[in-house]
Amino acid sequence: MLTLGWKASAEQFDPKTLLDYAVLAEELGYDSIAISDHFHPWRDTGGHAPFAFAWLGAAAAKTSRARLGTSVVTPSFRYHPAIVAQAMATIALLAPGRVFLGAGSGESMNETPLTVTEWPDPGERLRRLREAVKLIKQLWSDEYVTFDGKYFHTKDAKLFDKPPQPIPLLVAAGGPQAATFAGREGDGIIVTSGKGAELYRDTLMPALEKGARDAGKDPAKLERMIEMKVSFDHDRSRAMEDTREWAALALPAEDKAGVEDPREMERRAAAAADRAHTRFIVSTDADEHVAQIQPYLDWGFTHLVFHFPGKDQARAMRLYAKEVLPRLRQK
Numbered sequence: 001m002l003t004l005g006w007k008a009s010a011e012q013f014d015p016k017t018l019l020d021y022a023v024l025a026e027e028l029g030y031d032s033i034a035i036s037d038h039f040h041p042w043r044d045t046g047g048h049a050p051f052a053f054a055w056l057g058a059a060a061a062k063t064s065r066a067r068l069g070t071s072v073v074t075p076s077f078r079y080h081p082a083i084v085a086q087a088m089a090t091i092a093l094l095a096p097g098r099v100f101l102g103a104g105s106g107e108s109m110n111e112t113p114l115t116v117t118e119w120p121d122p123g124e125r126l127r128r129l130r131e132a133v134k135l136i137k138q139l140w141s142d143e144y145v146t147f148d149g150k151y152f153h154t155k156d157a158k159l160f161d162k163p164p165q166p167i168p169l170l171v172a173a174g175g176p177q178a179a180t181f182a183g184r185e186g187d188g189i190i191v192t193s194g195k196g197a198e199l200y201r202d203t204l205m206p207a208l209e210k211g212a213r214d215a216g217k218d219p220a221k222l223e224r225m226i227e228m229k230v231s232f233d234h235d236r237s238r239a240m241e242d243t244r245e246w247a248a249l250a251l252p253a254e255d256k257a258g259v260e261d262p263r264e265m266e267r268r269a270a271a272a273a274d275r276a277h278t279r280f281i282v283s284t285d286a287d288e289h290v291a292q293i294q295p296y297l298d299w300g301f302t303h304l305v306f307h308f309p310g311k312d313q314a315r316a317m318r319l320y321a322k323e324v325l326p327r328l329r330q331k
Contacts, residue, residue: 002297004325005032006317007071007227007307008055011041012245015050015058021313022059026066028321033059034071034102034227034305039078039110042248043266053087060095067098071190071227071305072172074106075136076128077115081152084132085139085159092163099163101136102190102225104172105129109260119258126178127151133169133185140167170225176207183211188223188303193296194279200299225303226296229280231310232320236284242310243280247273280309286323293328304328 006025008018022033035055041047052070059068068091075084084101092099105125112119120128131149138145139159147154171182172190182189189208191200209219229249233239248256248269259265281292293304308316 001302002329003031003067003225003303004328005034005067005303005305006030007305008033008035008059009307010036010050010052010055011038011043011047012311013313014048015055018048018050018055019058019062021317022066023062024314025317026063028317029325030066030306030317030321032067032069032303032305033063034069034225035059037070037073037110039113040260040262042109042246042262043269044262045266046245047262053091056091056099057094060091060098063095063098065098067100068095069100069168069170070102071225072102072104072170074111074129075103075132076125076151077106077111081132081135082139082154082157085136088167089140089159089162092167093161096163097165100168100170100187100223102170102172103129103133103136104190105178108258109262109265112260122175126181129171129178130181130185133171133181137169137185168223170223173204173208176203179204179207180211180214183208183213183217183219183222184215185211186222188225190225190227192227193229193281197295197299200296200301205300223303224301225305226301227305227307228293228296229307229309230289230320230324231277231280231282231308232284232286232289232316232324233310234284234319236282238310239282239284240277242308242316243276243282244273245276245311246279246309247276249279250275276309286327289324290327290331294331297331 037052038049075081088101108119144156144158168187170188171186173179212219231239250272
């Protein structure tokens, strides 16, 4: 079954405005609401960074149908994994059967201002994530957990309030090692769109399925979530202009690495503003949006979360819900 969701961009809106949009998303028929978790946003001017766990609690109280989750939280630096486990267990009790945890290895802009002076290499970050996921799952399932890992430790730690059913845990992956881990230890994967067919078709999906098979799981039962970056408007110039606020996404990875100051990230992103649209599906034609989304469905993605770049989220959400989502559901 196809799940069509809305990305709650915590970097772009204050918590109350973001919550109002979440209520609207459910009213418009979006199936899920996934919030980003930032300590620092991508830009200083007009930037925001509400606390994702507190916001999810409010969203749980304000909604009744949509699935709620993180895309994504890093449970291995500024958050101890046990705190993430506790927070998500509480939210899951407030919104029974509607909550998922999306976890990733982290970005320096969110973690180094609070926890580390030197950002670890990708290998260490993935090892920390693996250990964090193991501990979170134990805390959700066991009583009085004593955990003695390389990075994290607990002594007779117990979550006293946890939901009766397991919380789906999705792992963010940009390469084969993380995708294999998502299949082996997670309930699914989270990726972002616009990075080339070879990555999804030839790398991530096969690695996800291999990880599942290695663990004795059915790959077909894994959730395959992707953040779809889309800009849709009847006015093409407006659709193009909306993407400029997300110019940082068009920067090469090496230009973003090690940048923790939103002012510096904003300065660097300014040079990429004219390329920002390249990370989005930009069109005034609903059928063209569906056609460009279709390959992701063909590659096996089952949960599409739409990220609209503009400030007028209500306009974008309404237009997409009216003209694009019905076409996707019909297919």
